[in-house]
Amino acid sequence: MASNFDFLKSTDRKLFTMIGTAEQLYRDEYFDQCIVQTRKFAESICKKILGPRKGESKTFDDMLATLCDISTGSEQEKEVIEDLYFIKREGNKSAHTSEQRMPASTALECLQRAFEVSINYAFAKTPSKTKLLKLEFDTELLITGEKTKKTLKQKYLEAKSKYYDDDNITEMVSTKTRSRKKNINLTGTLIFCLIIIIYILCLIWG
Numbered sequence: 001m002a003s004n005f006d007f008l009k010s011t012d013r014k015l016f017t018m019i020g021t022a023e024q025l026y027r028d029e030y031f032d033q034c035i036v037q038t039r040k041f042a043e044s045i046c047k048k049i050l051g052p053r054k055g056e057s058k059t060f061d062d063m064l065a066t067l068c069d070i071s072t073g074s075e076q077e078k079e080v081i082e083d084l085y086f087i088k089r090e091g092n093k094s095a096h097t098s099e100q101r102m103p104a105s106t107a108l109e110c111l112q113r114a115f116e117v118s119i120n121y122a123f124a125k126t127p128s129k130t131k132l133l134k135l136e137f138d139t140e141l142l143i144t145g146e147k148t149k150k151t152l153k154q155k156y157l158e159a160k161s162k163y164y165d166d167d168n169i170t171e172m173v174s175t176k177t178r179s180r181k182k183n184i185n186l187t188g189t190l191i192f193c194l195i196i197i198i199y200i201l202c203l204i205w206g
Contacts, residue, residue, distance in 0.1 A: 001145040001146075002147045003141075004023070004115055005020065005023070007118075007119075007122055011122045014044075015044060018040060019037075019041045019111075019114055021037055022037040022041060023145075025037055026107050026143075029104070031102050031106070035087075035094040035102055036094050036095050038111060039060075039092070040091075042087040042088060043060045045084075045118065046084055049080075050063055053066065054066065060088055064085060067081055068081060080117050083117050086110070087113055087114060108139070108142075111137075111142065116137075119133065
């Protein structure tokens with residue numbers, strides 16, 4: 001089954017397996033579990049990013065604090081740290097909140113942010129693979145687990161075609177017909193009233 005994170009296979013098979021499990025949980029609509037699994041992935045990739053600089057950092061919070069300390073302040077690093085903080089926060093919520101299920105939109109955003117972190121991690125490992133920077137998260141691939149060869153133009157034309165299907169066309173014609181009939185009835189009423197007024201004036205003026 002295809003994955004948005006296929007590029008991780010050659011970089012870190014273990015990380016790929018972890019996030020692949022999160023994707024499958026999303027497909028099966030286990031959104032809380034998906035978020036928790038994505039958090040585990042984020043913690044693992046954060047440890048990998050730090051490498052020997054991890055030092056005495058033991059918890060995810062410790063590692064994120066260390067990551068902030070050694071950051072050069074670049075926009076790229078800021079985005080990675082922000083994404084990791086988001087995934088950690090939502091993962092903690094999902095793990096400790098039993099009364100209310102987390103929405104699918106949150107699970108999706110966690111996966112999307114994990115994707116961006118993964119791109120940066122893989123590119124840092126192999127800077128020669130510039131194609132990594134052109135990859136985009138595919139929601140359709142996440143849901144179906146299958147890659148599509150359709151272009152953006154083809155997807156647009158299909159969506160447009162579905163909108164203008166027979167039912168929609170029938171409804172549009174029906175609406176126009178009703179509007180036309182309404183206008184005809186209104187015109188007939190006005191003419192009738194005008195005739196009555198002329199008749200009354202003729203009687204008055206003899």
